[in-house]
Amino acid sequence: MSAATTETRPLLFTGAAGILGRWLRPRLIEAYGALISTDIADLGPALPGEETVVADLADAQAVDALVARAGRILHFGGISYETTFDRLVPSNIVGTYNVFEAARRHGVGPIVYASSNHAIGFYESGRQLDTEVRTRPDSLYGVTMAFKENLASLYYDKYGVESAGLRIGTARPDPIDPRHLSTWQSYEDLLRQIEACFAAPKLGRIVMYGVSANDRSWWSNALVGEVDYRPQDNAEAFAGALIPNGDTRDPEAPEVKYQGGPFVSDGYAR
């Protein structure tokens, strides 16, 4: 599909009823004009410029019909927490396959998709990671995020489908936990990163960390020259309130020792 077609067709946004989705929808309309918002859950009333479609990502035909009408894709739909493999597979694995496969078939793209810090959550806290490190998932959920990154890699190398995977840290209005001083991404910075990805002349099959300019960040996007992401926020502004007496957490507790935090300690049995 030509760049002109990509830009005149609507942006397809999966996961639009989610926490990040609800914040992003009006901003995406402002940035890109027409938006098709989809989710398996109730999307609420459509905003001006928006079409809402309730669909299951595991339904290949429904996904195909949505992708066929789209220009670019923001794929945030899926299960965002640790649960059983049976529940993760249809939403995160089959659902992501359906999005990429439809994009390949219809020549639609690029795709910016949510990966997660939980794809690399078993690296030790404090260790500085660039975007070339191998995945080290901390949960079955994290494994599904690593799957997304691998699928995106295959679909670029074999078919030329361009994508950017965002290993989002902790996207929320404010950091509320000492760990967030390293992992926080403000909503505004997340939007800046999405916009920078879509503005890049060429994405290839990049993966980036979704993180603000935190003094205590463990993650670097320095190797991703293709995307001009300039985060403006810094969790350090909250450090005085969050850890007034310094970081008093037990450094050997698994949720402190490893980057994935509570996803690491959930079921940890070593």
Ligand SMILES: NC(=O)c1ccc[n+]([C@@H]2O[C@H](COP(=O)([O-])OP(=O)(O)OC[C@H]3O[C@@H](n4cnc5c(N)ncnc54)[C@H](O)[C@@H]3O)[C@@H](O)[C@H]2O)c1
């Ligand atoms: N919020 C964060 O800090 C964070 C961190 C890392 C990664 N992420 C990822 O970013 C994305 C958005 O996160 P969020 O916080 O808004 O999560 P969320 O759980 O609030 O939203 C995810 C949405 O996906 C939808 N969904 C799930 N299964 C589906 C299916 N089979 N078909 C269609 N829709 C389906 C859900 O109904 C939900 O509305 C998720 O993929 C999540 O894993 C978020």
